[in-house]
Amino acid sequence: MKYRLSQPEISNEEVEAVTNVLRSEFFGMGKEVQAFENELSDFFGLQTLCVSTGTAAVQLALTGAGIGPGDEVLVPSLTYVATYQAISASGAKPVSCDVDPETLQISVADAENRLSSDTKAIIPVYFAGATNCLDQVEKFGTANKLRVIADAAHAFGSYHNQNLVGSFGDINCFSFDGIKNITSGEGGCIVTNDPAIIDRIRDARLLGVIGDSKNRYLNQRSWDFDVKAQGWRYHMSDIFASIGRVQLKNIDSKSLVRKNLFDQYVKNLKNNSRIKLFNWKTEEGMVPHIAVVQVPGLKNRNALREELEAFGIPTGVHYKPNHLLSFYRSNYSLPVTEKIYPEIITLPLHTKLTTYDVDDICEIFSTIVEKNLIDG
Numbered sequence: 535m536k537y538r539l540s541q542p543e544i545s546n547e548e549v550e551a552v553t554n555v556l557r558s559e560f561f562g563m564g565k566e567v568q569a570f571e572n573e574l575s576d577f578f579g580l581q582t583l584c585v586s587t588g589t590a591a592v593q594l595a596l597t598g599a600g601i602g603p604g605d606e607v608l609v610p611s612l613t614y615v616a617t618y619q620a621i622s623a624s625g626a627k628p629v630s631c632d633v634d635p636e637t638l639q640i641s642v643a644d645a646e647n648r649l650s651s652d653t654k655a656i657i658p659v660y661f662a663g664a665t666n667c668l669d670q671v672e673k674f675g676t677a678n679k680l681r682v683i684a685d686a687a688h689a690f691g692s693y694h695n696q697n698l699v700g701s702f703g704d705i706n707c708f709s710f711d712g713i714k715n716i717t718s719g720e721g722g723c724i725v726t727n728d729p730a731i732i733d734r735i736r737d738a739r740l741l742g743v744i745g746d747s748k749n750r751y752l753n754q755r756s757w758d759f760d761v762k763a764q765g766w767r768y769h770m771s772d773i774f775a776s777i778g779r780v781q782l783k784n785i786d787s788k789s790l791v792r793k794n795l796f797d798q799y800v801k802n803l804k805n806n807s808r809i810k811l812f813n814w815k816t817e818e819g820m821v822p823h824i825a826v827v828q829v830p831g832l833k834n835r836n837a838l839r840e841e842l843e844a845f846g847i848p849t850g851v852h853y854k855p856n857h858l859l860s861f862y863r864s865n866y867s868l869p870v871t872e873k874i875y876p877e878i879i880t881l882p883l884h885t886k887l888t889t890y891d892v893d894d895i896c897e898i899f900s901t902i903v904e905k906n907l908i909d910g
């Protein structure tokens with residue numbers, strides 16, 4: 535392949551940081567995790583807890599908010615299955631909602647129709663790093679006494695009306711997996727202004743061992759302890775935190791590269807009547823995580839993807855709607871999601887691409903789309 539769809543950018547600094555942890559011969563949750571957590575808390579201006587994955591972050595946020603068996607959680611169908619697995623792992627039931635066709639964000643109007651007396655939370659997904667739904671979701675959450683637990687896995691470093699995503703709001707969950715805006719190899723974090731949630735999650739991520747976080751930061755373990763609730767082995771390792779710390783330092787330059795590349799896609803594709811772009815605006819602070827476009831009337835996405843691959847251009851599909859999966863199948867349809875799903879395609883976007891690469895990809899993409907629409 536000439537390009538990659540997504541990829542992390544790792545410099546000698548991350549390699550040195552990991553090497554230092556390996557040489558220390560202490561791989562658990564210790565001083566690196568503590569430092570990463572402190573740096574993230576400073577970044578957001580709110581208390582932050584690191585966990586093993588973004589999926590674990592969403593699960594623990596729900597559990598920490600007291601949401602579990604018998605409760606319903608409103609969530610867009612168009613998200614990675616991780617969001618759904620996190621909800622069902624908490625014991626709650628994901629209730630699939632439709633999306634807005636212009637932004638691919640949860641449709642609050644549709645969510646409203648799916649409210650029941652068991653609804654306890656809404657999980658907006660900041661798809662591609664965009665936050666178009668944020669204000670409406672907050673209003674809806676307040677009006678209906680719901681927790682708002684954002685899946686902000688795509689939105690690390692993104693701004694909403696000049697405010698950093700994660701620096702305000704109820705609970706925000708981020709992912710640091712290998713292809714996210716910043717990576718720690720694997721990892722995630724929970725940011726919230728609710729100290730009660732932090733207290734519960736701090737123990738829950740370490741098998742529920744009360745007070746274990748403090749000991750781990752001192753490179754110690756708890757031997758004589760108590761456990762009062764279900765916990766999970768969801769803490770972060772110093773190896774991973776050491777990568778994340780270097781990545782966090784470089785967030786501004788990484789965000790700028792993503793914005794410039796995305797703007798180049800928009801510049802190249804906006805006048806192509808065959809291609810529909812979503813209503814996402816980098817000039818309003820969005821940091822694009824993925825370059826998703828729609829080809830209205832597309833007849834055969836697989837053929838399109840194969841032809842692009844022949845030119846060395848890998849593509850993705852974000853995402854297979856969850857309400858169509860066997861485990862999460864709904865007994866109702868979601869017309870916008872189902873209409874859009876066969877027509878969306880994700881083009882390469884990561885910080886190792888150049889604007890010339892984007893020009894090359896757009897030229898080939900435009901030509902092949904044209905042919906696909908005509909020949910099927």
Ligand SMILES: *Cc1c(COP(=O)(O)O)cnc(C)c1O
Pocket residue numbers: 587588589590613614616617659685687688708709710711721722
């Ligand atoms: C990556 C991702 C997650 C989960 O994060 P992991 O760290 O991979 O567990 C959740 N939701 C969305 C939308 C994601 O893209």
